[in-house]
Amino acid sequence: MRWSFANDLPIYTQLVEQIKVGVVTGAFPPGERLPSVRDLATEAGVNPNTMQRALAQLESEGLVYSQRTAGRFVTEDEARIGEAKRDLAQKHVARFMEAMRSLAISREETLSLLEAEYGKETGDE
Amino acid sequence: MNVLTCNALSKAYGKTPALSGVSLNVESGHIVGLLGPNGSGKTTLIKLANGLLTPDDGTITVCGMRPGKGSHALVSYLPERAVLPEWMSVTQILDFYADFYADFNRDAAQEMIRHLGIEEKQRIRQMSKGTREKVQLIMVMSRQAKLYLLDEPIGGVDPATRDYILSTIISNYNPEAAVVISTHLIADVEKILDDVIFLNRGCVVLENSVDEIRETRGVSVDALFREVFKC
Incomplete structure (x- = not known):
């Protein structure tokens, strides 16, 4: 995934949008396990708390879901x-x-x- | 939990004030940028936090303790300038850190050194400036501290080294610990920060989260800094 950030918007909303694009385009395929918050944050070069917040937002929108111990997964709901x-x-x-x-x-x-x-x-x- | 707390903290060098009545809190799990132009008091604040200086007035505490022997064990400090003895090899530096700090994770440090392709028998003297800075940061980040004080960790290194240093800080993130990064290279660090503290002439002029600044003002922290500190 390529991450890039504009200067005039909150980083967290940009993360939400970019991960969404990843899900929609299949960079993160349905049902696939997402990398850990720390790995995603390191890859995108952002604060881990900001990444956590973005994933929580995507979860509340139903695009990803977490499984207690196994981590976060992309929804299978096409x-x-x-x-x-x-x-x-x-x-x-x-x-x-x-x-x-x-x-x-x-x-x-x-x-x-x-x-x-x-x-x-x-x-x- | 508050890892670093300052209350009406003041410090002067002779008649020149360096910090005047600074009050602030840094919570665990946060990466905080201490931002300000040259001479705004960033280094003074960091030196007060690790007991290299003593306050003239007010208080500063680390995990509830005044800086001293107890707090030193909890603080991992990256000074502004290189301090690793030049004659030492990487192995000797690893020994040195392991001797000094009970919380030093030697395996983690070795892994990062190996990842960079640095030979352990190599001496500091034989390294470029960028490599020295990387080695020093690796040592500092390999401690399981509660507070990391990084004074200008990315000043004077090339952009690729800068990226490496920032990603090392992110990948060592620990929700129990706080990281304070002083710098004036804001555009480079703002994405990895939770909060920023703007210091000007020894006073806190702004304390906010990065995304709140971007959300409410529609500009980056870097742009806001240029606006606030316009010469």
Whole structure:
């Protein structure tokens, strides 16, 4: 996993989001045991208490669960993972819309820009 | 539990005040950044905590004890400058720490030394500045102390060494102990800190958690520091 942090947001919310991306993209596959808090903190280069807080948050959102002695695991609930994926996508869309609005780009222009971008990707333009 | 407590602590060098009425608490399980510009009193506070200096006024306690023989056994101190005797080999330094400190975990230290690819027969004199700093930090972090006082642990080393030092601090994290790190290289350390204490001209000007600063002010601790201490 690659970790990177922006300066203007709490570290813990960024950890929550990045681990979520890891779960959604399969870097942390369903049902898999997560590394220990200390190992995750060392890998991400963050404070262990902050990592602990992020995992607790993910647990309360149902994306990970703990087993008393065995540690923390990624949920096997595919529907929950799908929901998290949609949430993440929605956040990106909201940010994108915000940027378009601040540039005063109309709905039609935005849509045609998107179409063009998709066209580039599939090469069928 | 409070590991380090200062109450209206003051210290002056002759007529020059170094600390004026500092009150603060550091709890176990926390990694705290002691941040401030040069001459703000960071080193003075650390030296008071390990009994190298005595307060003019106010009190300072470590796990409820005034600095002295009892507290020395609980405090692991990384001084600002290199103190390992240059003629010693790594093996001799390991012996030295094992003799001096009952809480020294020799196996852990050896493991970290090996991991760095340092030969135990190598002498300090033969090492680069960065390697010396790594060896010294390994010795300090291999004690099972209650309070780690790290005075400028990342000053004057390259970014890769800096990362190594920070990850050594994280991987040795112990919920029973507190770590105090003094530095002015804030951008590098802020991700590993729970809380920060800003010192300016011997006074505490801010005490808060890193994420609360980022949450409420929408800036990093580094940016806030630049704002508070703008010259």
